[in-house]
Every structure is written in structure tokens, then in C-alpha cells.
Amino acid sequence: MPDLATPLIAWYAEHRRDLPWRREGFDAWGVLVSEFMLQQTPVTRVIPHLEAWLLRWPRPSDLAADAPAEAVRQWANLGYPRRAIWLHRAAGEIAERHGDVVPRDVEALLALTGIGDYTARAVSVFAYGDRHPVVDTNTRRVLARTVDGRSQPGPPAKRDLAAMAAVLPADDSAAAIVNAAAMELGAVVCTARAPRCGACPLADRCAWRAAGYPDTGDERRRQARYEGSDRQARGAVLRTLRDAAPDPVPLTAVLADWPDGAQRDRAIDSLIADGLAEASDSLLRLPAHPETGATAGRTGSGRSSA
DNA sequence: GAGTCGTGGCT
DNA sequence: TAGCCAAGACT
Numbered sequence: 001m002p003d004l005a006t007p008l009i010a011w012y013a014e015h016r017r018d019l020p021w022r023r024e025g026f027d028a029w030g031v032l033v034s035e036f037m038l039q040q041t042p043v044t045r046v047i048p049h050l051e052a053w054l055l056r057w058p059r060p061s062d063l064a065a066d067a068p069a070e071a072v073r074q075w076a077n078l079g080y081p082r083r084a085i086w087l088h089r090a091a092g093e094i095a096e097r098h099g100d101v102v103p104r105d106v107e108a109l110l111a112l113t114g115i116g117d118y119t120a121r122a123v124s125v126f127a128y129g130d131r132h133p134v135v136d137t138n139t140r141r142v143l144a145r146t147v148d149g150r151s152q153p154g155p156p157a158k159r160d161l162a163a164m165a166a167v168l169p170a171d172d173s174a175a176a177i178v179n180a181a182a183m184e185l186g187a188v189v190c191t192a193r194a195p196r197c198g199a200c201p202l203a204d205r206c207a208w209r210a211a212g213y214p215d216t217g218d219e220r221r222r223q224a225r226y227e228g229s230d231r232q233a234r235g236a237v238l239r240t241l242r243d244a245a246p247d248p249v250p251l252t253a254v255l256a257d258w259p260d261g262a263q264r265d266r267a268i269d270s271l272i273a274d275g276l277a278e279a280s281d282s283l284l285r286l287p288a289h290p291e292t293g294a295t296a297g298r299t300g301s302g303r304s305s306a
Numbered sequence: 307g308a309g310t311c312g313t314g315g316c317t
Numbered sequence: 318t319a320g321c322c323a324a325g326a327c328t
């Protein structure tokens with residue numbers, strides 16, 4: 001295994017982008033919110049939404065005190081709106097279980113709603129400086145090319161964490177920088193399409209380059225077509241509710257001209273099931289009340305922090 | 307573990 | 318232009 005850490009650290013020192021969550025004093029709550037927003041959403045779209053969100057809700061308890069409907073409205077068009085519900089839920093869990101302080105331990109973070117292997121480690125490493133492998137899609141691509149000599153990574157797997165752990169230096173702060181640098185390199189140089197190998201600090205030790213840039217295929221799942229999908233219908237329903245809020249919308253008026261009535265009804269039902277909408281008295285609206293009891297947290301997943 | 311889940315920019 | 322792609326997580 002070639003040394004990737006040393007050239008990554010040197011490259012990152014010179015080329016890192018100036019992003020809000022890398023500013024001095026950006027707190028753990030800000031990092032957590034940024035990571036929620038960055039799940040599958042490009043950096044350039046996240047930045048303005050992140051700043052508005054943190055101005056409105058500077059602490060987890062501020063968000064938890066508001067209705068989930070307000071989180072969905074503030075989320076606007078960032079996409080995957082279940083993240084807004086999950087972030088609202090996580091804020092309540094942090095306020096109640098952790099004294100309004102974002103937890104530092106990976107296990108405690110994993111127990112929060114909407115936080116998985118990536119986000120838990122990203123918060124622990126980037127907000128608190130602890131030493132863990134942080135593996136996102138960018139890092140998986142960098143490792144696939146430099147270490148495995150492949151053009152694209154395979155589907156996400158647990159072994160990705162071990163692969164990145166093998167790259168990290170022993171020092172905590174240096175390890176955090178290497179984690180960030182691998183992600184950054186994948187985001188701006190070692191990109192999915194048209195990588196800029198001429199600007200890559202790892203080119204002289206890259207297995208994919210040494211092999212002549214072979215096309216090794218792409219085992220990743222392809223996204224389903226969006227046009228005409230249930231997802232599109234859900235997006236249209238939720239846009240209607242956001243635009244009307246705080247007023248509710250008569251059920252008969254929701255996507256009244258949608259070409260597929262059964263699909264429209266599926267969309268409404270699934271939004272209600274996800275906690276993104278509520279129906280009563282033939283009206284549909286954004287969720288006014290936080291969930292309670294069994295839906296408020298994770299149980300039986302085997303990942304609780306107890 | 308495979309399916310599902312938004313939105314918009316880029317090529 | 319139609320598809321690709323984007324700091325994933327949940328069921």
C-alpha cells in the first residue's frame with residue numbers, strides 16, 4: 001500500500017475550498033446540519049440553505065421547539081425532504097438525551113434519526129477531531145482508483161471503512177485532514193466523469209493510472225427514471241403543501257389534474273406515512289405536530305448507544 | 307440487500 | 318437531449 005496520506009495532506013493545504021463548515025468556530029450543530037443537507041445534494045446548492053437554517057435555529061433545541069412543518073418549509077427544494085423530518089427528529093433527540101449538545105461518540109451519533117455510517121463519523125471527525133475513517137462516495141472513488149485500479153467504485157460496503165482506515169495516519173488531527181482531503185480530491189479532481197489526473201497529487205502512485213486507465217465497468221445501481229415516477233408525484237404534492245403553508249389544501253385540490261390518480265393517491269399516502277404530511281377533515285397539510293412514542297426514535301436496530 | 311427516496315445542473 | 322451525477326439513510 002503506497003503512502004497516500006502525505007501527498008493528500010500537502011495537496012489539501014493548498015487546494016482546499018473555503019466552505020462554511022470549514023470555518024473556524026463552526027460548531028458541531030452546524031456540522032451536523034451541513035452533513036444532513038449534503039447527503040446526495042451538491043455543495044453549491046447547500047450553502048445558502050445551510051446559512052439560513054442556522055440563523056433561524058442556532059441550537060438543536062431551537063429547531064425541536066418548532067413544528068416539523070417549519071423544517072419542511074425551510075428545507076424548500078433541497079430534495080429528499082424526509083431529511084428535514086429526520087433532522088427535526090434528531091434535534092429533539094439531541095435536546096432530550098444529550099443536553100442540547102451534539103454527541104461526539106460514533107455510537108451515540110448512529111443512534112440518532114437520519115444518521116448512518118457516513119454522517120456519524122463525519123460529525124465525530126470534522127466537528128470534534130476524533131480519529132475514524134470517513135467514507136463517502138468521493139472517497140470510495142479515490143480508493144477504487146488509486147488502490148484497486150478500478151475506474152469506478154463498487155456498491156458501498158462495510159469493507160470501505162477498513163480500506164480508508166488503512167490510509168489514515170496515527171495522529172488524530174492528521175487523520176481528520178486526510179479524511180477531508182480524500183473527499184475533496186474526489187469532489188474536484190478525481191471526479192466520476194472526466195477526472196483531472198494531470199492535477200492529481202496521487203497520480204504517481206495511482207493503480208488505475210499505472211494500468212492505463214482501464215474501464216473496469218460500473219457496478220453501482222443506476223437511478224430509476226424520474227419522469228413519471230412516484231417520486232415525481234411526491235415532489236409535486238409536497239411542493240403544493242409548501243406553497244400553501246401554513247394553510248392546508250383540500251384533498252380534492254391536491255394534484256387535481258395529475259394524469260395518474262392512483263399514483264397521486266400513493267404519493268399522498270406515502271408522504272403521510274413518512275411524517276411529511278397530515279390529513280384530517282378532507283384537508284392535507286404539512287405536519288404540525290411532532291411524532292411521539294414509538295415513532296420518535298430507533299428501537300431494536302441493534303445500534304443503540306446503550 | 308435491493309428498492310426507494312428530490313431536485314437541478316451539466317454534458 | 319436524455320442520461321448522469323450529487324458529503325446517504327431507511328425499510
